[in-house]
Amino acid sequence: xxxxxxxxxxxxxxxxxxxxxxxxxxxxxxxxxxxxxxxxxxxxxxxxxxxxxxxxxxxxxxxxxxxxxxxxxxxxxxxxxxxxxxxxxxxxxxxxxxxxxxxxxxxxxxxxxxxxxxxxxxxxxxxxxxxxxxxxxxxxxxxxxxxxxxxxxxxxxxxxxxxxxxxxxxxxxxxxxxxxxxxxxxxxxxxxxxxxxxxxxxxxxxxxxxxxxxxxxxxxxxxxxxxxxxxxxxxxxxxxxxxxxxxxxxxxxxxxxxxxxxxxxxxxxxxxxxxxxxxxxxxxxxxxxxxxxxxxxxxxxxxxxxxxxxxxxxxxxxxxxxxxxxxxxxxxxxxx
Numbered sequence: 265x266x267x268x269x270x271x272x273x274x275x276x277x278x279x280x281x282x283x284x285x286x287x288x289x290x291x292x293x294x295x296x297x298x299x300x301x302x303x304x305x306x307x308x309x310x311x312x313x314x315x316x317x318x319x320x321x322x323x324x325x326x327x328x329x330x331x332x333x334x335x336x337x338x339x340x341x342x343x344x345x346x347x348x349x350x351x352x353x354x355x356x357x358x359x360x361x362x363x364x365x366x367x368x369x370x371x372x373x374x375x376x377x378x379x380x381x382x383x384x385x386x387x388x389x390x391x392x393x394x395x396x397x398x399x400x401x402x403x404x405x406x407x408x409x410x411x412x413x414x415x416x417x418x419x420x421x422x423x424x425x426x427x428x429x430x431x432x433x434x435x436x437x438x439x440x441x442x443x444x445x446x447x448x449x450x451x452x453x454x455x456x457x458x459x460x461x462x463x464x465x466x467x468x469x470x471x472x473x474x475x476x477x478x479x480x481x482x483x484x485x486x487x488x489x490x491x492x493x494x495x496x497x498x499x500x501x502x503x504x505x506x507x508x509x510x511x512x513x514x515x516x517x518x519x520x521x522x523x524x525x526x527x528x529x530x531x532x533x534x535x536x537x538x539x540x541x542x543x544x545x546x547x548x549x550x551x552x553x554x555x556x557x558x559x560x561x562x563x564x565x566x567x568x569x570x571x572x573x574x575x576x577x578x579x580x581x582x583x584x585x586x587x588x589x590x591x592x593x594x595x596x597x598x599x600x
Contacts, residue, residue: 342564360443362549366534369472381484403478429546528584
């Protein structure tokens with residue numbers, strides 16, 4: 265297992281190099297000049313040239329790439345053209361908010377998705393199965409931005425039960441310790457702040473979890489229906505095992521491998537692709553940070569966030585592979 269993880273980590277190096285080259289090239293192909301964007305339409309040509317020289321944008325692309333790569337080796341992602349702050353520092357400030365939201369969304373999706381899939385598989389073509397099928401289709405089909413707006417309209421505007429956006433109430437600020445708002449509220453004894461953070465998490469979590477829960481539920485259902493028809497399931501029943509043990513210990517366990525892949529990939533997407541959700545809910549995470557960088561043509565931020573996304577995605581894939589080995593002894597033997 266250790267050698268397998270080591271091989272995957274080594275394979276990570278060329279992948280990240282390719283991502284680095286692609287991202288560095290693409291952000292410079294996009295039309296527009298960041299100096300002009302930052303100074304606005306009233307800037308003179310002299311001011312634009314001066315800012316370009318200050319930001320080293322007047323250097324050749326190869327020289328810019330060289331400086332960027334050498335900076336990465338010492339953890340220097342560059343300086344944001346918009347804020348003037350180190351990109352690595354700003355990413356680290358925002359990453360906990362994205363991780364907090366993504367982890368909670370995945371947990372909610374697993375809590376709802378897998379039991380619904382199991383119950384649907386054990387009661388195929390029943391009323392429960394038909395209802396969950398319709399709900400799942402709605403969850404998969406509805407765009408995230410539309411679901412977010414509907415939930416904001418109902419629960420924040422009309423009912424007033426939940427806050428419409430943000431991470432916690434401005435009247436109940438949470439002192440930053442770890443960057444995770446709920447945990448920080450508990451650590452500092454600010455229970456009202458922690459409760460406010462929980463309330464602010466509910467709507468964006470529901471939006472992110474809806475698609476994954478619907479997908480997971482249908483996937484587990486279909487996989488379990490196939491598994492429950494296998495010979496080893498009939499053998500387990502013939503041995504007199506209880507139905508619950510057959511379903512959970514034999515059926516569900518052998519149905520979880522594809523589900524682990526879906527959860528892992530979706531979790532990686534959430535870490536790097538919750539841009540719409542974070543923007544709609546004004547969530548101060550890394551996705552919204554990247555969205556603002558794209559609007560402002562902030563090259564260093566776009567490169568830095570994309571690299572972090574790629575790294576998180578690959579690391580999540582490695583974790584998924586390791587979980588495969590834990591769940592399936594055949595895969596574990598192949599891993600060595």
